[in-house]
Amino acid sequence: MIARVENLTVKYDDFTAVSELNLSIEEGDIYGFIGPNGAGKTTTIRVMATLLLPFAGKVTIAGMDVERYPEKVKPLVGYMPDFFGVYDNLKVWEYLDFFARVYGMEPAGIPSKINEALEITKLEGKREAYVDFLSRGMKQRLCLAKTLIHDPKLLILDEPASGLDPNARVEIRELLRTLSREGKTIFISSHILSELADICNRVGIIEVGKLVSEGTMDQITKQLQPGRLLKVRARDIEAAARFAAASRIVLSSEMKEGCLLLRIEDTDGVAERLIKTLVDSGAGILSVSEEKPGLESLFQKLTRGTVS
Ligand SMILES: Nc1ncnc2c1ncn2[C@@H]1O[C@H](COP(=O)(O)OP(=O)(O)O)[C@@H](O)[C@H]1O
Ligand SMILES: [Mg+2]
Structure with missing residues (x-):
């Protein structure tokens, strides 16, 4: 110290x-x-x-x-x-x-x-x-x-x-x-x-x-936004969204700039299950990546007191 x-x-x-x-x-x-x-x-x-x-x-x-x-x-x-x-x-x-x-x-x-x-x-x-x-x-x-x-x-x-x-x-x-x-x-x-x-x-x-x-940035991110955020690109993004919602794995879902943002629990195996469901859905999954929110948006959340 x-x-x-x-x-x-x-x-x-x-x-x-x-x-x-x-x-x-x-x-x-x-x-x-x-x-x-x-x-x-x-x-x-x-x-x-x-x-x-x-x-x-x-x-x-x-x-x-x-x-x-x-x-x-x-x-x-x-x-x-x-x-x-x-x-x-x-x-x-x-x-x-x-x-x-x-x-x-x-x-x-x-x-x-x-x-x-x-x-x-x-x-x-x-x-x-x-x-x-x-x-x-x-x-x-x-x-x-x-x-x-x-x-x-x-x-x-x-x-x-x-x-x-x-x-x-x-x-x-x-x-x-x-x-x-x-x-x-x-x-x-x-x-x-x-x-x-x-x-x-x-x-x-x-x-x-x-x-x-x-x-750490990770801890603050987790504290503010529990779980993980996955960003999905797909040939048929609407279909991907429907399958994601139907899977009951997803905590929340949002469409942004043609991509699907899915919040899931940060528990072993959850991301794998979701990805398998999506790939099997036939929606034409092109990529799945993890989104890290920028410090700016975290800070705004904190100082506006809108931690969700
Ligand atoms: N010498 C001082 N006398 C009275 N108030 C002060 C003095 N210095 C700072 N303050 C007040 O204390 C608060 C914190 O100031 P400061 O530590 O300079 O903040 P920051 O560096 O984060 O901008 C502010 O409200 C500021 O107006
Ligand atoms: Mg200062």
């Missing part, structure tokens, strides 16, 4: 921004912290990054309490805020050098760390460029380079892809995959769900300060 948030409650005066929140992040996770604007993501993240007090509950990073040992927690965490400041007349390498010194790194070791950080974020060619003149995507990558400079175990990234164009988003995603392969644990927030669906192994969904769901 690299990070644990237990019963976290954070108030701004009388307003409760985060309420009794529990999270656990394992070493090696790419954990997606997902929720609409104002849900309490940044608040939670700032507590985890030792930047926000007071709070109720307990938050530990690598077993260390962020409230009692912030100085021990800081070196373990690479925090990327949701904004990028203004850095008049600062060059890319100077920016990284500045933060390396803030982290109290051994000066002799700094240039090689800067090189590594620039290399992994593909900014080698921008070493002498002025920070304020970088594109938005490059600024985000530089911000990531900054969070890597002291070689933290855990990266806490607050909406790193927000405001980026699709290409720059893809670049950030690839970068996160690379960092994960290199052994970093990544905790990343977003309000854009599809952005995280295929890179995260675990997700937590937060809504008005409360965690509404947590688990």
Whole structure:
């Protein structure tokens, strides 16, 4: 367990921004912290990054309490805020050098760390460029380079892809995959769900300060949509639909874009029985595949409270 948030409650005066929140992040996770604007993501993240007090509950990073040992927690965490400041007349390498010194790194070791950080974020060619003149995507990558400079175990990234164009988003995603392969644990927030669906192994969904769901994508999918969803293509789709309904195996059935979507129980043998019935029906089955709903539709279900 690299990070644990237990019963976290954070108030701004009388307003409760985060309420009794529990999270656990394992070493090696790419954990997606997902929720609409104002849900309490940044608040939670700032507590985890030792930047926000007071709070109720307990938050530990690598077993260390962020409230009692912030100085021990800081070196373990690479925090990327949701904004990028203004850095008049600062060059890319100077920016990284500045933060390396803030982290109290051994000066002799700094240039090689800067090189590594620039290399992994593909900014080698921008070493002498002025920070304020970088594109938005490059600024985000530089911000990531900054969070890597002291070689933290855990990266806490607050909406790193927000405001980026699709290409720059893809670049950030690839970068996160690379960092994960290199052994970093990544905790990343977003309000854009599809952005995280295929890179995260675990997700937590937060809504008005409360965690509404947590688990692997598979677990969340199952929780929201019990059973399995099979997508059937057939020469005679109407006939396939009739046979499926008559089989009494199907929990629900729906026609979508010329295909038949059949929900069935997730029990051994049920899919096989259904497929055999359909093939034997003579409806001309062309293909049967399993449908995985996108994170977007799951999220909408969750936050609309229409879990069925
Ligand atoms: N400094 C603050 N003072 C008062 N309210 C705040 C402050 N920061 C955030 N909030 C409120 O707390 C809630 C959660 O905010 P935040 O953690 O920034 O959410 P998110 O990052 O998910 O958009 C929002 O309603 C926001 O308006
Ligand atoms: Mg935020």
